[in-house]
Amino acid sequence: xxxxxxxxxxxxxxxxxxxxxxxxxxxxxxxxxxxxxxxxxxxxxxxxxxxxxxxxxxxxxxxxxxxxxxxxxxxxxxxxxxxxxxxxxxxxxxxxxxxxxxxxxxxxxxxxxxxxxxxxxxxxxxxxxxxxxxxxxxxxxxxxxxxxxxxxxxxxxxxxxxxxxxxxxxxxxxxxxxxxxxxxxxxxxxxxxxxxxxxxxxxxxxxxxxxxxxxxxxxxxxxxxxxxxxxxxxxxxxxxxxxxxxxxxxxxxxxxxxxxxxxxxxxxxxxxxxxxxxxxxxxxxxxxxxxxxxxxxxxxxxxxxxxxxxxxxxxx
Amino acid sequence: xxxxxxxxxxxxxxxxxxxxxxxxxxxxxxxxxxxxxxxxxxxxxxxxxxxxxxxxxxxxxxxxxxxxxxxxxxxxxxxxxxxxxxxxxxxxxxxxxxxxxxxxxxxxxxxxxxxxxxxxxxxxxxxxxxxxxxxxxxxxxxxxxxxxxxxxxxxxxxxxxxxxxxxxxxxxxxxxxxxxxxxxxxxxxxxxxxxxxxxxxxxxxxxxxxxxxxxxxxxxxxxxxxxxxxxxxxxxxxxxxxxxxxxxxxxxxxxxxxxxxxxxxxxxxxxxxxxxxxxxxxxxxxxxxxxxxxxxxxxxxxxxxxxxxxxxxxxxxxxxxxxxxxxxxxxxxxxxxxxxxxxxxxxxxxxxxxxxxxxxxxxxxxxxxxxxxxxxxxxxxxxxxxxxxxxxxxxxxxxxxxxxxxxxxxxxxxxxxxxxxxxxxxxxxxxxxxxxxxxxxxxxxxxxxxxxxxxxxxxxxxxxxxxxxxxxxxxxxxxxxxxxxxxxxxxxxxxxxxxxxxxxxxxxxxxxxxxxxxxxxxxxxxxxxxxxxxxxxxxxxxxxxxxxxxxxxxxxxxxxxxxxxxxxxxxxxxxxxxxxxxxxxxxxxxxxxxxxxxxxxxxxxxxxxxxxxx
Numbered sequence: 012x013x014x015x016x017x018x019x020x021x022x023x024x025x026x027x028x029x030x031x032x033x034x035x036x037x038x039x040x041x042x043x044x045x046x047x048x049x050x051x052x053x054x055x056x057x058x059x060x061x062x063x064x065x066x067x068x069x070x071x072x073x074x075x076x077x078x079x080x081x082x083x084x085x086x087x088x089x090x091x092x093x094x095x096x097x098x099x100x101x102x103x104x105x106x107x108x109x110x111x112x113x114x115x116x117x118x119x120x121x122x123x124x125x126x127x128x129x130x131x132x133x134x135x136x137x138x139x140x141x142x143x144x145x146x147x148x149x150x151x152x153x154x155x156x157x158x159x160x161x162x163x164x165x166x167x168x169x170x171x172x173x174x175x176x177x178x179x180x181x182x183x184x185x186x187x188x189x190x191x192x193x194x195x196x197x198x199x200x201x202x203x204x205x206x207x208x209x210x211x212x213x214x215x216x217x218x219x220x221x222x223x224x225x226x227x228x229x230x231x232x233x234x235x236x237x238x239x240x241x242x243x244x245x246x247x248x249x250x251x252x253x254x255x256x257x258x259x260x261x262x263x264x265x266x267x268x269x270x271x272x273x274x275x276x277x278x279x280x281x282x283x284x285x286x287x288x289x290x291x292x293x294x295x296x297x298x299x300x301x302x303x304x305x306x307x308x309x310x311x312x313x314x315x316x317x318x319x320x321x322x323x324x325x326x327x
Numbered sequence: 328x329x330x331x332x333x334x335x336x337x338x339x340x341x342x343x344x345x346x347x348x349x350x351x352x353x354x355x356x357x358x359x360x361x362x363x364x365x366x367x368x369x370x371x372x373x374x375x376x377x378x379x380x381x382x383x384x385x386x387x388x389x390x391x392x393x394x395x396x397x398x399x400x401x402x403x404x405x406x407x408x409x410x411x412x413x414x415x416x417x418x419x420x421x422x423x424x425x426x427x428x429x430x431x432x433x434x435x436x437x438x439x440x441x442x443x444x445x446x447x448x449x450x451x452x453x454x455x456x457x458x459x460x461x462x463x464x465x466x467x468x469x470x471x472x473x474x475x476x477x478x479x480x481x482x483x484x485x486x487x488x489x490x491x492x493x494x495x496x497x498x499x500x501x502x503x504x505x506x507x508x509x510x511x512x513x514x515x516x517x518x519x520x521x522x523x524x525x526x527x528x529x530x531x532x533x534x535x536x537x538x539x540x541x542x543x544x545x546x547x548x549x550x551x552x553x554x555x556x557x558x559x560x561x562x563x564x565x566x567x568x569x570x571x572x573x574x575x576x577x578x579x580x581x582x583x584x585x586x587x588x589x590x591x592x593x594x595x596x597x598x599x600x601x602x603x604x605x606x607x608x609x610x611x612x613x614x615x616x617x618x619x620x621x622x623x624x625x626x627x628x629x630x631x632x633x634x635x636x637x638x639x640x641x642x643x644x645x646x647x648x649x650x651x652x653x654x655x656x657x658x659x660x661x662x663x664x665x666x667x668x669x670x671x672x673x674x675x676x677x678x679x680x681x682x683x684x685x686x687x688x689x690x691x692x693x694x695x696x697x698x699x700x701x702x703x704x705x706x707x708x709x710x711x712x713x714x715x716x717x718x719x720x721x722x723x724x725x726x727x728x729x730x731x732x733x734x735x736x737x738x739x740x741x742x743x744x745x746x747x748x749x750x751x752x753x754x755x756x757x758x759x760x761x762x763x764x765x766x767x768x769x770x771x772x773x774x775x776x777x778x779x780x781x782x783x784x785x786x787x788x789x790x791x792x793x794x795x796x797x798x799x800x801x802x803x804x805x806x807x808x809x810x811x812x813x814x815x816x817x818x819x820x821x822x823x824x825x826x827x828x829x830x831x832x833x834x835x836x837x838x839x840x841x842x843x844x845x846x847x848x849x850x851x852x853x854x855x856x857x858x859x860x861x862x863x864x865x866x867x868x869x870x871x872x873x874x875x876x877x878x879x880x881x882x883x884x885x886x887x888x889x890x891x892x893x894x895x896x897x898x899x900x901x902x903x904x905x906x907x908x909x910x911x912x913x914x915x916x917x918x919x920x921x922x923x924x925x926x927x928x929x930x931x932x933x934x935x936x937x938x939x940x941x
Binding site: 013015016018019022023026027030031033034035037038040063064186188189191192195196210211212 | 540541544545602603605606609610747748749750752753812814815863866867870871874904905907908909911912913915916919920923
């Protein structure tokens with residue numbers, strides 16, 4: 012075998028060695044240890060799920076491990092959760108963390124967006140045991156693991172959805188651009204931007220829809236448009252308010268403190284802002300009906316409707 | 328056969344080894360050999376046509392040598408294909424049962440095309456002498472037919488792979504085929520076809536380049552050295568030429584992955600696979616740097632090239648800068664201390680390099696710089712040029728037709744942009760893009776006029792300058808503007824950038840071809856007088872592109888996560904998890920080593936016959 016051939020072989024090994032080194036280095040950076048299935052409810056299994064199939068690391072770092080910045084860094088989460096539990100009325104930090112996983116939109120950490128998916132739903136579909144394991148791992152970040160306590164909250168965690176992820180295709184051919192036009196066309200009654208913000212445009216009456224496509228399923232969006240009262244996002248419930256002089260108002264509370272309540276009220280398609288003082292309020296009650304019009308199916312053509320859905324799904 | 332009540336086997340392992348690992352290795356090896364077998368005939372036929380038209384036997388011999396490698400690799404490709412089929416049917420019987428149910432009519436077509444490819448390949452190779460004199464064009468036609476069969480084979484197999492990623496034409500609950508046509512022509516089929524077609528040519532070019540490098544290093548005579556030096560140059564030229572449009576094909580494919588499934592798109596660019604694209608950027612950067620390094624060193628064997636060497640240091644700086652920006656991740660990892668010090672989550676300066684606006688700009692600059700390297704290499708040996716007008720009306724017509732086609736394409740896209748239905752306050756951000764395209768159209772017209780006035784070199788520089796100012800400098804700035812104010816416009820901006828850069832490359836190539844036709848040679852090219860380090864550059868290009876193919880294979884297949892057929896058939900085997908990047912790295916290294924060892928062995932076998940003849 013000639014010397015030049017041996018040199019070529021050595022050179023090839025050097026290049027491949029460099030590639031392998033980069034891969035190992037990147038694995039350390041990304042925290043994507045991945046691999047292997049984790050079993051049991053324990054911090055070790057939870058750590059594997061966190062950095063692997065749970066995909067938690069896509070958005071959360073732990074200290075200097077990982078690069079996810081969409082969600083809060085999880086370093087010291089256990090002790091922070093105890094403080095948050097006191098503020099929000101939960102019995103323990105663990106219960107607060109359970110709520111944060113089961114209903115991620117309930118308490119969004121200041122400075123972060125409400126983008127966390129429900130991990131027991133598709134496409135992540137984490138089983139109950141794996142979520143419990145993650146909880147036990149999170150307990151070790153700023154605290155001590157307590158498996159018994161973790162097992163006690165197991166009934167609060169839903170079983171993984173068995174539903175399949177079906178890449179969504181509108182039943183008719185539609186153009187998301189047409190959906191965008193409908194969304195922002197405020198000359199029409201069905202303009203979504205009258206009540207929703209997308210990026211920097213629109214009015215903040217209902218939930219902010221920026222990046223909605225990254226966190227919600229097509230089915231959820233379709234239901235939200237056709238049956239707006241089916242699921243009402245926390246903080247956007249309609250309030251029924253009667254004043255001491257007998258006037259009734261339906262609207263969404265924009266702000267509330269000891270001195271005044273500011274309410275957004277729909278007045279024949281236009282949103283008006285009303286300020287009420289405590290002494291003039293006779294009665295105030297949460298309603299199960301959304302303020303969003305329930306007749307969107309009459310206001311939009313089928314093509315416009317699916318166009319809007321496609322447009323929303325493209326917002327990531 | 329399973330009896331009633333007996334559970335049908337869905338998965339098996341391979342003598343105790345993980346079935347997925349076995350299929351992964353065999354599939355990737357088959358794919359790599361197939362890429363070589365499909366890529367090489369494309370340029371073998373082109374080289375043969377150049378030889379036939381110019382009457383230079385050197386080109387004919389080169390095309391024949393390419394084909395010799397091809398015929399040796401073909402049998403290995405076929406064997407690996409058979410092995411892959413057995414592995415899939417044996418280790419994943421449940422999944423393959425369904426895939427066969429859906430695609431069995433096309434599987435027969437595949438087998439027929441395979442016969443066609445085999446007959447054409449061996450016919451093409453063995454009839455070389457027979458048809459050398461009187462039937463040259465018949466021989467070339469056979470080569471074209473070989474390419475058509477090869478492309479058809481690849482397109483057929485691609486539809487199965489893309490169906491797994493973006494299934495259509497089936498009922499997603501029951502799996503019942505509702506439209507075989509749509510199952511075949513699914514959303515990702517054409518983007519993959521285009522991407523693989525171009526990538527195969529780049530792959531073939533760089534593998535041939537490495538073959539030539541090994542031969543060069545072991546050559547005993549000056550004649551041999553000169554031949555393999557030239558062959559290495561052609562291999563590098565082909566590889567780089569195909570590499571230039573590849574990022575655009577990749578962008579198209581990525582965009583369609585997003586369209587097919589937003590979840591898959593998020594996993595690709597923002598989830599588990601986002602870091603693999605940083606590794607991809609490193610490998611592609613190595614290809615560009617290696618290719619340019621080879622060209623610059625190659626100028627050392629050309630007398631007269633010293634006139635252009637001062638440019639190289641600037642090109643070096645530009646290319647390394649582009650590379651650095653390209654591989655900067657959006658969320659550059661910062662330690663807790665760094666975050667506290669900076670006071671925000673992203674680095675205040677480098678965060679701008681991580682976004683698409685910056686990346687689009689540097690990719691275009693990288694491509695323009697590499698093209699510039701080509702041009703200075705081409706003219707290194709040329710001295711005084713003939714006036715453009717001396718080439719007669721043929722040159723003028725060729726330039727007018729080529730530039731005219733570029734202008735038509737640009738105008739078509741600009742008209743399309745003006746008709747895009749967008750909200751007025753978003754649409755207004757399209758106007759600067761249309762203005763840029765109109766400026767480029769005028770720049771091309773002025774370039775033609777300057778060329779006709781016998782100032783071709785100045786015309787080329789003018790077009791380069793205008794293109795760089797518009798497509799790189801202005802559009803980089805404007806990219807940040809639209810990202811902030813009208814993100815939707817960014818996708819139009821990328822296409823406008825690409826169209827402007829391509830129009831510059833095409834127009835300048837045609838000018839260059841005629842400008843240096845019959846130009847006086849300064850001192851000739853001393854083929855064979857290449858430093859040994861350049862041959863290592865060729866080796867680097869080969870190893871890197873093979874590794875890159877292994878990496879991209881992992882990404883494309885891994886995007887399905889734990890689904891055999893995304894959204895319909897879930898992978899319930901023990902190997903359904905996504906392996907870590909480190910594990911992937913080791914596996915790809917193993918695959919690359921196996922491929923290179925097999926290729927070396929096969930090429931050695933092919934050379935045995937030649938030794939006998941000598």
